[in-house]
Amino acid sequence: MYSGSGFSNWEIGDVDVFIDENGMHHLFHLIIPNHDYIAHAVSKDGLSWKRVKNALFVGDPGEWDDDMLWTMHVSKNSIGEGYEMYYTGLKRKDKGIMQKVGRAVSPDLIQWTKDNQYGLPLKSNAPYYESRDNNPREWLSFRDPFKYQFEGDDYLLICARSAVGPTYRRGCIGVAKRSEKGFVLQKPLHIAYVYDDIECPCVVEIKGMHYLLGSIREDVKVRYWFSPDFKGEYHAFHNNVLMPQGNYAARIVKDGEHYLIYNFYFVGGNVNTLRVIPPPKQLDVDSNGRLLLKTYHHWKTLYQRTIYQKNLPIPVPVLGNPSANFVVENENKWRIGCRSGYEVFCFEKPSNNFVWEGKLAVEGMGKTGFVIECDEEGTAYYISIDFVNGFVQFRAWGFNEKDVKNNFIFENIQTNQFEIVENKEIYFKIIRYGNYYELSINEVVKLTLLDFKYSEGKIGVYVCSAIVSLSDSKIHVIPEPENEYATADPNKSLDEYNKITQA
Structure with missing residues (x-):
C-alpha cells in the first residue's frame, strides 16, 4: 500500500496507474496541497510500491502550467x-479560475518532456461548455483528462x-476528439443533470x-x-454505485485478461485526513x-499457508450472555x-x-455478522x-476511555447493499492486510476501506436473537504489507527502479 507521511499526511491526490509491457505497475499521483509536481512510484504486484523519479513539475513563471499540476492519464x-x-x-x-489540459511525452515512463502538440493546452469553451463569459461559479472545471481510443481515433x-x-447541476463528462489540426471539443459524452462535477472520468x-x-x-x-x-x-442501473463511500478518483487499467480499478481512499471520510492508495480490485x-x-x-x-476450519481454535464467548450457545x-x-x-x-x-473465507447462514430474523480486532x-x-x-x-x-460522559464509540465507517438470497446463506471473503479491510459477499466486493482505530485482537462471529452456522471456512495467512510513503526521498529513485525491474 501507499500513503503520505510528510507535514500533512493527506498529501496524495488523484491517481493514475499504467501497466507496462513487462507487467510493471506505474503509479502517478498528485502531491497536495501544493500541486507542484506529479509523483511516480512502481510496483511488481500493485500492492507494494517504491518511489522513483518524479514525472513532471510546474512550469517556469509565465508558462501555461506555472501554478499547479492536477490529474493526469x-x-x-x-x-x-x-x-x-x-x-x-x-x-x-488566471488566479485559479481556468483549468487546461496539456501533454507530456516519455521514451521510458521515467524521463518526461512537456510537448503540447494537437492544439494543446485545451480549455473549456462555448458552445457546449462553460467559458469566461458563462461562469456562474467563478471558476471553470476542465480537468482530469483520460485518453480513450475508439475506432482508430483519440478522444479525451x-x-x-x-x-x-x-449552477450546481452542470457537472458533465466532456469529450474532445483529436483531428489533424488538434483536439476539438464535442458535445458532452454524458450529462447527469444532478452533480456539480463528475471527477476523474474514465471509460472501458x-x-x-x-x-x-x-x-x-x-x-x-x-x-x-x-x-x-x-x-x-x-x-x-437502479444502483449505480461501483465503489462505496470513501473511495475516490478511480481509474481503470488493463492487466492481461483483467481490468483493474485503482483509487485512493479518504480515511475517516474527510478530505483533509489521511489518504491511502489501497490494493486494486477487478472489474467484471x-x-x-x-x-x-x-477481489x-x-x-x-x-x-503462505491455509488453515481449514477443523484446525481453527474453538471460538469462546466474550460477553458472558447465558442465553448463548455454541x-x-x-x-x-x-x-x-x-x-x-x-x-x-x-x-x-x-x-x-489473512484472507478468511467460508459460508455463513442464518436462521430466523435475528442479527449476525463478523468481528475483527x-x-x-x-x-x-x-x-x-x-x-x-x-x-452490509x-x-x-x-x-x-477518553470520555466518561460518552464512554462508547459507535462509528459507521462504510455501508453497502448485496443481493438477498432465499436460503439466507452467503459465501464470504474477508481480507485483512495491514489496516486495509475488504469484504466480498458471493464473490462480489462490497466493502473496501482503511481504518486505524483498532489493530490487535481476535476474530469471530456475533449473534443476537439468532442461530447461525459457519461452515467450510478457511484462513489463508498472507505476509505483512510493505508500506511506501509518498514523501520518501527519491534521490536514488532511478537506481531503485532499475533494481526492481531487473530483479
Whole structure:
C-alpha cells in the first residue's frame, strides 16, 4: 500500500496507474496541497510500491502550467513509440479560475518532456461548455483528462461543466476528439443533470458494453453509467454505485485478461485526513450487464499457508450472555446461537494479515455478522450482515476511555447493499492486510476501506436473537504489507527502479 507521511499526511491526490509491457505497475499521483509536481512510484504486484523519479513539475513563471499540476492519464503514445501523459495545468495569471489540459511525452515512463502538440493546452469553451463569459461559479472545471481510443481515433474525456442548467447541476463528462489540426471539443459524452462535477472520468468496453465511471464529491463515491455505443446515450442501473463511500478518483487499467480499478481512499471520510492508495480490485460484469467489483487475482499468490476450519481454535464467548450457545456439528461446521441479546464468539487469528473465507447462514430474523480486532470486552470492528434487507455495514464499536460522559464509540465507517438470497446463506471473503479491510459477499466486493482505530485482537462471529452456522471456512495467512510513503526521498529513485525491474 501507499500513503503520505510528510507535514500533512493527506498529501496524495488523484491517481493514475499504467501497466507496462513487462507487467510493471506505474503509479502517478498528485502531491497536495501544493500541486507542484506529479509523483511516480512502481510496483511488481500493485500492492507494494517504491518511489522513483518524479514525472513532471510546474512550469517556469509565465508558462501555461506555472501554478499547479492536477490529474493526469498515462498511456502508450498513439503515434510512434514511447508514452504520453495528458495532465491538468493551472496558470498563476488566471488566479485559479481556468483549468487546461496539456501533454507530456516519455521514451521510458521515467524521463518526461512537456510537448503540447494537437492544439494543446485545451480549455473549456462555448458552445457546449462553460467559458469566461458563462461562469456562474467563478471558476471553470476542465480537468482530469483520460485518453480513450475508439475506432482508430483519440478522444479525451474531461471533467467539465455544461454550458446550461442549474449552477450546481452542470457537472458533465466532456469529450474532445483529436483531428489533424488538434483536439476539438464535442458535445458532452454524458450529462447527469444532478452533480456539480463528475471527477476523474474514465471509460472501458467490457463484453460489448461501454462503462463510464466518475467520482462524485457530493457523497464521495464512484458511480458508473453504461451504453452499447461509446458515443451513445448513457444510462444508470437502479444502483449505480461501483465503489462505496470513501473511495475516490478511480481509474481503470488493463492487466492481461483483467481490468483493474485503482483509487485512493479518504480515511475517516474527510478530505483533509489521511489518504491511502489501497490494493486494486477487478472489474467484471454480471448476467444483467451490471458492473461488479471482484477481489484482485494476485491475493492468491501471497498465500503462505491455509488453515481449514477443523484446525481453527474453538471460538469462546466474550460477553458472558447465558442465553448463548455454541455447538461443533462436524469438523467443518459450527452452529452459534443466542436467544436474547448479543454474544460475540471469538478465536485467536493465526496471523495479523489473512484472507478468511467460508459460508455463513442464518436462521430466523435475528442479527449476525463478523468481528475483527475484538478485545476481552467486545470492542472491535463489527461487520453487520443483514440477510433480510441485503445491507452490509462496517463499524467501529467499543469503549471510549477518553470520555466518561460518552464512554462508547459507535462509528459507521462504510455501508453497502448485496443481493438477498432465499436460503439466507452467503459465501464470504474477508481480507485483512495491514489496516486495509475488504469484504466480498458471493464473490462480489462490497466493502473496501482503511481504518486505524483498532489493530490487535481476535476474530469471530456475533449473534443476537439468532442461530447461525459457519461452515467450510478457511484462513489463508498472507505476509505483512510493505508500506511506501509518498514523501520518501527519491534521490536514488532511478537506481531503485532499475533494481526492481531487473530483479
